[in-house]
Amino acid sequence: MAAKRRRTTKRASRKKKKVEKAAARPVLNASGLAPEMQAVNTYLAVANVNASIEFLEKAFGFTRGVILPGADGQPRYAEMRHGDSVVMLIPKGDVTTATGGAAALYTYVGDVDKALTKARAAGAGVSEAEDRPWGDRTAIVTDADGYRWVLATFKKLVPFT
Numbered sequence: 001m002a003a004k005r006r007r008t009t010k011r012a013s014r015k016k017k018k019v020e021k022a023a024a025r026p027v028l029n030a031s032g033l034a035p036e037m038q039a040v041n042t043y044l045a046v047a048n049v050n051a052s053i054e055f056l057e058k059a060f061g062f063t064r065g066v067i068l069p070g071a072d073g074q075p076r077y078a079e080m081r082h083g084d085s086v087v088m089l090i091p092k093g094d095v096t097t098a099t100g101g102a103a104a105l106y107t108y109v110g111d112v113d114k115a116l117t118k119a120r121a122a123g124a125g126v127s128e129a130e131d132r133p134w135g136d137r138t139a140i141v142t143d144a145d146g147y148r149w150v151l152a153t154f155k156k157l158v159p160f161t
Helices: 001-022 047-060 111-120
Strands: 040-046 065-070 075-081 085-091 102-109 137-143 149-153
Touching: 040 047, 047 065, 047 075, 047 085, 111 137, 111 149
Parallel strands: 040 085, 102 149
Antiparallel strands: 040 102, 065 075, 075 085, 137 149
16 A cells, blocks of 8 residues: 555656646747746836836846847846846837837737737727847737737847847
8 A cells, every 4th residue: 555655646746747847838939928038028118228227226126137238338228127027128219119119018929910900809009010120020009098018929039239
């Protein structure tokens, strides 16, 4: 009886490890999720990216992720991390960003074009989808309350310059 109990306990332990391993594995292809990003990320348009980086570090203990400089050497894009969460910082009014320099919720979906069809059918304002230089295919959806959602599907890793 004791041998049978040990086998059952070992089997349960192996099954638990498989479940934990599967849960920890990111699902990139099915979700359209970019590496090290969450399904929904805050996309803040700020007056000064560098000042916002410093504030988030000092005030809330955020850590720096990817930071891209602009032509003037100042940060023009930054990923600030807090646990598993990401806040993306862009300069207000920067027309080269996904939203033209406006705040939004950057949301990864499995297929931007399909998601746009659903959003349009639900009555949202939608832009056309486009492939972006940073490797995502994106489109902007504006909901009934006027909030912007960047729908994005990760397509390829692009080296940061």
